Amino acid sequence: MTTVDRALDHAHDDHHDVPYLTGKGGPIATVWDWMTTVDHKKIGVMYLFTVLFMFFLGGVAALMLRIELFEPTRQTAAGITGAAFAGGEGSSVGGVGKFYNTVMTLHGAIMVFMFIVPGIPASLGNFFLPLQLGAKDVAFPRLNLASWYVYVFGSFFGVYVILTGGIDTGWTFYTPYSTSTEGQPQVVAMILAVFILGFSSIFTGLNFIVTVHKLRAPGMGWFDMPLFIWAIYATSIIQVLATPVIGVTFLLMLFERLFQIGIFDPGLGGDPVLYQHFFWFYSHPVVYVMILPAMGIISEVLAVHSRKRLFGYRAIAFSSLAIAAVSFLVWGHHMFTSQGELAATIFSALTFLVAIPTAVKVFNWIATLYKGSIALTTPMLYALQFLFLFSIGGLTGLPLGALSTDLHLHDSYFVVAHFHYVMFGGTVIAFLAGIHHWWPKMFGRMYNEFWAKIASGLVFVGFNVTFFTQFFLGTQGMPRRYASYVDEFTTLHQISTVGSFVLALGFVVHLFVFIHSLIVGERAGQNPWGGLTLEWETDPIPLEHNFRHEPIVKHGPYDFESVVPPGCDEKDFPLPPQDEVRTVH
């Protein structure tokens, strides 16, 4: 920074002119500062580490499931039970059968409610939404901090309830199984945990909606917003509208227990399928809470790393909103085998409707590559992996949306493979793309590109070996949520288990790459990839108040053709000089 800048900046509070990562005195003061911060960047980083920790927990549970499934019988689980729960008979986790089911519930509930739903919006969204909008913070910074605390409380509560209550219902808590087992009070407690976590989603969603409406930088119209913002905006709308439904469900279950009002329990005159309607009316839109932010990241990464304006910007933006709207109308496709013919037919038709904007997005992304300047960096590799895996995930949704084929594939391993291709191959891969893309901006350091690529290769291979086999398990007749199986399925299950360990190895390498980067990583420049969105106009590590001056938007987020002079490299990528911005001031 030049002295001229400093002189001009004296009007600002000096306190806010330090990079946000700079400590505040001693370790205790620094911890206190983080715990009480209302800075969206710090909250984003705290969210990032907490969701990654939950991902680790859920991943350990997944590996335990895969170990069990290596053998057709339950013998392996008996070994795990003996080792991990030496308490034996008195253990709340129960017998061998129940142990598998509890771990399965733990994996599902953690991954869905504590990792993938809050994942991208609350971490990367929190950090980069205000930066990309050119704002100082989100609209309600204290609500933002509250959402993190609510999330942490809800997560601890949920994991505690599953482990101590031995909840074995699966993450969907279907009645009457969930209300007729001895774990009934714990199931209600678990739904309370989901409700609490839902509040954290609502806080974040509401915050983002208001921020997008009110805090865009001067000159930024709706169609000048980066597509990541569009995706997060659509996500937030779903969060605010759908999450209350799980609260209603929780209250109804509570009323049924306390006052014996028959709602879901057939013993009291209720209808168990009604619960499925409530549950999926919440959980299906939430599937798009999981995937839309991932689509936003992919839009950013593809554009920046191929130096190309996104093909059909408006189509992508509108398809996000279309997906959000239609997502509320397709919940019944989870229940083709439990509802009447007319309802099933309508839901099947609506389901195909949601496939169209999704397909359009994929076409647009691939068309973006045409005549680009494509750098195969780690984020870009992950974005390309996303296109590969998400296409498989989307296409295998077709036989599940079609009525007759779903009669066979429903609740089979085909479904397991399909949603892992969408949720992992889509969301987690995009999350990894986003973390690598924005890592330099979050922590001011580069990571080791070579080892990150090795890790991404391991993740890609491990994931495909694990889950591609499961499509065949499903078509051949292997049902979901089985701890043991008939001998015919042994080979495919063993291949899948081997794949899951390759996948885990990939994440271990990633972990080392991140730690290495934080300690000795090369200092990152202000704009290592040559992006044109506003977050790259901040300091290498953003200041507490983000921008030295309120940014003025003078070009679109992907106008590489008009802004980037031919022949320039990312190292010497020119930004609009600060002075030039100031003259507009």
Place this chain on the structure above:
Amino acid sequence: MIMTTPTLAIHDFLLDIFFRRGADSDVGSGWGIDGLFMFIWWVSVFFFVLLMGLMGWWCWKYRRVPGKAAEPSASHNTALEITWTVIPTLILVVIFFWGYDGYLRAQMPEGSAEQVDLTAFKWGWGMTYDTGWGADETVTLGSRDDIPVFYMPEDTPVLLKMSSQDVIHSFWVPDFRTKLDVMPNRFTPYSFRAAALDEADERVKTMDVQIADSVRENVRYRDHWIFCAEYCGDLHSEMAAVMRVVSKDDYEWWKSQPRYGAGTNPVEVGEKVYIASGCATCHSVDGSAGTGPTWFEVYNRPVPFADGSELSQAEIDADPLAWDNYIRESILNPSAKIHEGYANQMPSYDGRLSDVELRGLIAYIRSLSGLDVDTENIPGFEALDEQAAESDAANAEG
């Protein structure tokens, strides 16, 4: 309605890869569910290869070269975008209607279907044929040796009237390509027409079937797995059954045979019922722990109940039928008295067991305590003897 399967070698090869073999029901095979699946497969392969091909090609062709900027190109193209919206939409419309057609055929039972009652419970399946009998043969799966075998006729419309005793289960025959949930509060109809047994199919086997005293030789059959597809708790993974498809004649013979031969010991009847009605799922006969109390050496011993009361030794001494009545009540109305330390989760067997079977079970439980059973004194078994004798006579005449 069975249409011929396209006879492309690649098509059969892929069916083997995906499903091990083409479907064994009329809705599943041919242009039905397998056909739609393969159509979607080819559409998917086309688009996937196209997209990934373009992606790979462009990533190579337009890889970043230092000093070379991206070439200019259009940022959108309305005609192209409309095209790639409309074409997939049309394909989706085809898939939707094709799926709708197969679904309706799977859901709508044919008029003159053979109707069989099916009960699902934690954790097993029971079928009751119109003759009143259920399954009486079992196979082994993993740790369970009580997986029931249900006989079904080939190439005949069958309607299963399904209901659940407890939670939601789902009846899935992967070889038929269809499943349907089994509900605790209503009947759901699972209808199918199993494919005719094919001489050339190496999976069609032959066996001698023995029921009580009668034997039928060289019965051709084909076994299909039945799985529970809706998660239902501890033994969900082992909630399996076998559907054994035989010829119509063999099926009629199997269904109409009396189950217990002349002079059958009631203990043997009880042992058969123990397996065939799914008691073995929860109750052990060797004293080991289970979901329900063991039957080993319990007869005429005091029983503590969950509400603090008990069936006392004094009551047992005073009334020689006290334990018999306790067993009877526990089978027909299980929630009346709950054994201490166990949950109230056993379904009622009222209407599912005949008097003879009930008496047999009591005799069996009694025998597990080392007590002899005097056949003469158990009413009901004389009638059984007569029935068997009549049927023997009929067979002899035939």
